[in-house]
Amino acid sequence: MPATIISTRKALRQWHLYLFVVPSLLLIGTFCYYPAISAIIHSFFDWQGSDQMQFLGLDNFKRALADPILRQSFGTMCILVVANFFKMVPAILLAVVIHRLTSDKWQYWYRVLLIVPMVVPGLVSLFIWKFFFDPNLGIINNAFDLLHIKHMLVWLDVNWFHSGTFRMDAPISWLSEPRLIIPSLIFWGFPWVGAVSVFIFLAGLQGIGTEVYEAAELDGASPFQKFTHIELPLIMTQVRLNVILMMIGALQDYGLQFMLLGGNGGAGMKGMVPGLWMFNRAFLAGEFGYACSIGIILFFLILLMTYINNKYIRVDK
Amino acid sequence: MSDNSIHAVAALQAVGSKRGRDWPKHLVIWLILALQLLPLYMMFQISFKDNTEFLTNPWFPLLPWHWHFDNFVYGVKLIGPYIGNTVFIATVSASCTIFLATLAAYFFARYKMPLSNVLWSIFLVLMLLPAIANIVPLFMLLKSMNLLNTLQALIVIAMAGGQVFNTFILRNFIEDLPKDLFEAAEIDGASHFQQIINIVVPMSAPIIGTLFILSFLGQWNDFMMPLIVLRDRELFTLGVGLVYLNGEYVKQWGQIMSAFMVASIPLIIIFLFCMKLFVRGLAAGAVKG
Structure with a gap:
């Protein structure tokens, strides 16, 4: 349906049509645009939350560039992003296997089962995982004891790494031992098959017709060759999209770190990520101006990611 | 052969x-x-x-026959009020969000007025702008509006945050509706509001349902905003309630897990009734990327 064009003169008589957008505009003006502009302005000030502010120019940004904790947090974030690349593998594998099923009914039910964990509030699964990591009661340590993985880790540590991280006489404290915090964050959510990413891959695979498979089978392609020659090329767009979404997510999410490790990012601030540092400065230290400037830096990084995404990744749309 | x-x-x-x-x-x-x-x-x-x-x-x-159902009595007592608050916030904000977004989408889909393009780009820009830097000034804004420690604050923020995405999807949908329907209604003397109620809403019921669920889920899972905004125990939403539960009762795991179960049950019930909407909503989201 093409929109009816209303000329300026007619619009004066039909001004009430504008009333349809006014509520939405007021809302986004007040709660989206105003805070954004306010953040930009306040990032140039020393602002402790009161009405008194002192203009600092670019000092907040200079401080941010030199801030060792912010640098460390970007390092942690980079490690988590790189790990996320490998964490995509189970989702791709699962999507390919589900796609190859001949039965549509099963495909549907597996999708339903994938959504089930999403129905549980995110915080609940987060806290269940926190409970899994508990040194004394957690089932990860329990499973490691049962499967003798702990013996292996201790042996490796004693003979090779000499870090003293794993000891026979103490339970592994996943979230309070500084050296284990990042590995725990990476392991969190194993086997990492979120419904959204699997669905994104499945949407990419949907374009492959059965005749392609039949042709490949007649040519004697092995299941692995089918994956590298048919499926992987077709979902490369989705993989790249997932990578960008993941990097944007890594830049702006800090709920996980906050809930698992607290506002200080755990022992030795090992689990500190940039978003959490912003939150920490604002709400724990009261340095609202500095927090705004960290927010602005993150803002521009995410904007850059979005730009790359729209310019180079979504070429086919 | x-x-x-x-x-x-x-x-x-x-x-x-x-x-x-x-x-x-x-x-x-x-x-x-x-x-x-x-x-x-x-x-x-x-x-x-x-x-x-x-x-x-x-x-x-x-x-x-060994099950401890008393764990659940404890769970319901503890989590029940939080669930009430969350259901209230999620329902009100999802309904209001989609109502206002439908109005805006109707305007953009049906009419091309002077300034239409400018207004539309005000919406579109927000699709690209990340909201990460907003949280600190937003807190200050709510403070100066005396909205801290109220449920209204969470509702209006959710409404504002949802406008862009929902308007965007609904506009595309309404543009695809046949024009004859609207013209016939106009000849019969239907007002714009009546056209929305009698044409737009019934014709786009599936997409509205999906958007409602997505927006409801978003509120249900949110904990950062409630954690910053709410102080009083009576106002806690599920998210804050769970955070405090996690901090306080570290000993009785059975009771904590039953509280988690209770927290999940409302959504599981909704899920069982609207499974198709969930699957389709997520699949559609995936295709859109």
Whole structure:
């Protein structure tokens, strides 16, 4: 349906049509645009939350560039992003296997089962995982004891790494031992098959017709060759999209770190990520101006990611 | 054997062999899904145990006649009020969000007025702008509006945050509705509001349902905003309630897990009734990317 064009003169008589957008505009003006502009302005000030502010120019940004904790947090974030690349593998594998099923009914039910964990509030699964990591009661340590993985880790540590991280006489404290915090964050959510990413891959695979498979089978392609020659090329767009979404997510999410490790990012601030540092400065230290400037830096990084995404990744749309 | 029959045999073999080799795929899927669903299984079976039972037997469920249902009494008492608050916020904000977004989408889809393009780009720009830097000034704004520690604050923020995405999707949908319907309604003297109620809403019911669920889920899962905004225990939403629960009662795992179960039940019920909407909503979101 093409929109009816209303000329300026007619619009004066039909001004009430504008009333349809006014509520939405007021809302986004007040709660989206105003805070954004306010953040930009306040990032140039020393602002402790009161009405008194002192203009600092670019000092907040200079401080941010030199801030060792912010640098460390970007390092942690980079490690988590790189790990996320490998964490995509189970989702791709699962999507390919589900796609190859001949039965549509099963495909549907597996999708339903994938959504089930999403129905549980995110915080609940987060806290269940926190409970899994508990040194004394957690089932990860329990499973490691049962499967003798702990013996292996201790042996490796004693003979090779000499870090003293794993000891026979103490339970592994996943979230309070500084050296284990990042590995725990990476392991969190194993086997990492979120419904959204699997669905994104499945949407990419949907374009492959059965005749392609039949042709490949007649040519004697092995299941692995089918994956590298048919499926992987077709979902490369989705993989790249997932990578960008993941990097944007890594830049702006800090709920996980906050809930698992607290506002200080755990022992030795090992689990500190940039978003959490912003939150920490604002709400724990009261340095609202500095927090705004960290927010602005993150803002521009995410904007850059979005730009790359729209310019180079979504070429086919 | 003629060429045709060779092809026929090959095709038959292909189908037959595919069916024969499906079980390893099911095995792989079940293995991954079992690991993915392990947290839910643990939550379920621990919620019926007390601590000693959990310590002696962490992995396997108790026999049903040993189940501690009193854990659930505790869970409901503790989480019930929080669920009430959350349902209130999520329902009100999802309804209001979609109502206002429908109005805006109707305007953009049907009319091209002077300034329409400018207004539309005000919406579109927000699609690209990340909201990460907003949280600090937003807190200050709510403080100066005296909205801290109120449920209204969460509702208006959710409404504002949802406008862009929902208007965007609904505009595309309304543009695809046949124009004749609107013209016929106009001849009959229907006002714009009546056209929305009688044409737009019924015709786009599935998409509105999906958007409602997505927006409801967003509120249900949110904990950062409530954590910053709310102070009083009576106002806590599920998210904050769970955070405090996690901080306080570290000892009785059975009770905590039953509280987690209680927190999940409302959504599980909605899910069972609207499974199709969930699957389609997520699949549509995936295609859109």
